[in-house]
Amino acid sequence: MKKLLLSTAVSAAMILSATAANAADYVVDTKGAHAFVNFKIKHLGYSWLHGRFNTFDGKFNYDAKNPNASQIMVNIDTTSLDSNHAERDKHLRGKDFLNVDKYPTATFKSTSIKFESDSGEVTGDFTLHGVTKTITFEIEKIGEGNDPWGGYRVGFEGETSLKLADYGIDYNLGPASTYVDIGLFIEGIRQ
Template sequence: MKKLLLGTALSAALFSTANANAADYVIDTDGAHAFVTFKIKHLGYSWLHGRFNTFSGDFSYDDKAPNASKINVTIETKSIDSNHAERDKHLRSKDFLNVDKYPTATFKSTSIKFDEEGDEADVTGEFTLNGVTKTITFEIDKIGEGKDPWGGYRVGFEGETSLKLADFGIDYNLGPASTHVDIGLFIEGVRK
């Protein structure tokens, strides 16, 4: 009986320790420590860079079981910023993001697979843009984690993927060099 009680107590202790590492994080957009960026070739001669200024999200992460992590991000499409007001107006139109009809883009992970070191992962999920939902995969890198100077705890990741514009109903002719856009996600999460 003592062995059974000791085994049960030990199992409970190990289980609670493993779950103590699991945490939910909110993406730190208030402190400007997170960014959703994009870049697309301009005529094949250079790159046009931009970002979405307004977005929110959260994720769960446990360094002991990283493949159980999850992430959700919501982007306000009207917040697109390419550093050119007239171009941004066009990007918000029906030719591109159609922000009046589709004010948000969303990403919700369905699986996350880290490498053995826990530093790199493939994040797969459902991305909805311009009213179209497709399964996409981000390659991400863990930047780091630890306590911050204000008594909180943070973890950061960065990742990038390439999207074919036509897959999301965006068929405006930008030329053969500009059929895809690279999306970057740079997030720092604050543990709740």
């Protein structure tokens, strides 16, 4: 009986070890400019204003055989907001919107991931403007494989829509501009 219990314990440990070995840690490739945090918001309901955050970093854990056990964390430097217009960027970074002097960082940390094939949802805590809310990104796996430099990469994209007032941003841009769409496009390098 003792041999059977010992054998079962060793087998279980080997299975858990093999499962953990399949999971890998990745760093978001911001140095190679293969990742982006973009946003868009309606301008008066007549057109779209597009922009991005130029400085951010992130990391994630991913196992293609068990993708629902994955985790991701992203840190965004809100002072790096870029809408391709210096005066507008100054206003968006100011107290009417992001108030980057007081809140220089936004963060996202996943709490659950649900994949079905190569698409799914990532839910997590998003902190912006000093407020933390649970949000969900619709995500899609773009692909994975070896790169030409001897590394291994995997890429995803995700989008969600945020109500600005939920984060204490209530500057009146008109009824068509109360939500901002956020896009997260990442390519990770396996560590």
